[in-house]
Amino acid sequence: MSIAMAQFLKSHGLVRNPFIEEEAQNDKVFEDLLNQAGYTFNHQAWDKFFGDPPGRGTSMIFGVKGSGKSALRLALEKNIQHYNCEDQQQGQGQKRILLLHYDDFNGFLEAFKRKREQDRRRDEAVTLKDFGLAQHLDAILVCGMEALLKDTDLQLEKLEQFRRHDLMMLMAFYVSGPPDRYNRIMASLSKRLMPQGLIGGFFSSLKESTAALLSLGLLPLVRSAFYGGVARSAEREILVRDRNAKDVQRALRSIPQGYLKDQDVKRAGWRDEDDVRRLFATKFIDVVLSLGYQQIVVVMDKVDEPSLINGDRERMEDFVWPLWNNRILQLHPNLSFKMLLPRQLYEAVRKASSEKANEARFDKQKIIYPFRWGDKQLFDMMSARLRICREDPTDPYPLDQLFASVIPQREILGALDKLRQPRFVLNYLYRLIAETCAQADQVDDEPVRISHEVFYQITATIGEDIKQYYQTLGESPE
DSSP: OOOOHHHHHHHTTBSSOTTSOOOGGGOHHHHHHHHHTTSOOOSTTHHHHHTTTTTOSOEEEEEOTTSSHHHHHHHHHHHHHHHHHHHHHTTOOSSEEEEEEEOOOHHHHHHHHHHHHTOTTOOSOOOGGGOOHHHHHHHHHHHHHHHHHTOTTOOGGGSOHHHHHHHHHHHHHHOOSOHHHHHHHHHHHHHHHSOOHHHHHHHHHHHHHHHHHHTTTHHHHHHHHHHHHHHHHHHHHOOSSOOOHHHHHHHHTTSOHHHHHHHTOSSSOOTTOHHHHHHHHHHHHHHHHHTTEEEEEEEEOOTTOSTTTTTOHHHHHHHHGGGOOHHHHTSOTTEEEEEEEEGGGHHHHHTOOHHHHHHHTGGGSOEEOSOOOOHHHHHHHHHHHHHHTBSSTTSOOOGGGGBOTTSOHHHHHHHHHHHOSHHHHHHHHHHHHHHHHHHOOOOOSSOOOBOHHHHHHHHTTHHHHHHHHHHHHTSOOO
């Protein structure tokens, strides 16, 4: 005889299963906990990762799959969202934080690979070692433009003239998406950032017409050739996104030629120049600060997931290393990076040559390794999940309430200590409940509890299950 899992849950006053979702991205229980707990995260690494205000200071976490890196990221994002809402409600709008999600790499990598393969001068195959710091910064600037475009309250009129030119150029170079979206955005920005007004437009048109007459009609052609040259250069040198040069040329027309000449971007050969990107990144930071933000936070996650990497350690290392550069990670006090990285990459940090270590200056980056959970932390986390899923979510419900009283708490803690990771614990508890339901023969007014037979039966398989899981991943649980 058996009972339904819903009966087990109901006998403990639970209105939903606290242990059914193992992936933080889809975990409504975890989201509810974040909201109720005042947007904090119960881990000893939280303060070092979090920063004050939220996201300030560069930090790197190295952890295995299932260790809770994504949960940490979601908690940080929730904190930033809450912080921005509070700032908006207080009517200040001067302390907001701009969050950049640098975690969807497929589009950037595929565009890069396609463009490099089209280079007729190249004989060697394109690899991830070719994706350098310049390309990372290009991709981050694409993310930055998208983050700004999502802000419906941007007060562009606050910007000084030269900042407007900076933003217009960066948008023309880095706005992503299909052509119709790009052209629509750039037309709107041109009206807001470069308004000429009736009189200004008249005199500008008169000036150009007079000059055109004096130069026998050559000026419009020269002007068009200049903007076309800048547009073609941007399309040729920026490899992480596809854009028709004619669309870029149209977007650049509202920017004075003198400004663009000063940027020295019409020339060829700045494809891999880090200094050009640092200049662009600095312009972006200055624009963002002028728009009322106090901090830019770049969250880098899921580096193992792109199809060109597919979890391969060497490919991940090739991809990430260029960004481990102190000149970028500490470029500006108002720019910070939060990197949530697979544990395998810590070996690259540990074994780095003196030259690479000096370039990265890991001692300045607040490295968190190992990223692990203690048995009592896991116990408290699962207890909190039980509480939030009860009819009265304010009533504490310790995890050991699910177990028969003959099972000492130290043995429950011992099992959690072997599991170490939240994902394993969630799966383990779900299996315990499922097996209990399969063996239960009746339900009375008392809560159905996990028996010592079921506890020892399932717990005995922990070591082998973990071993098989990590063998599938090609890494060790240690």
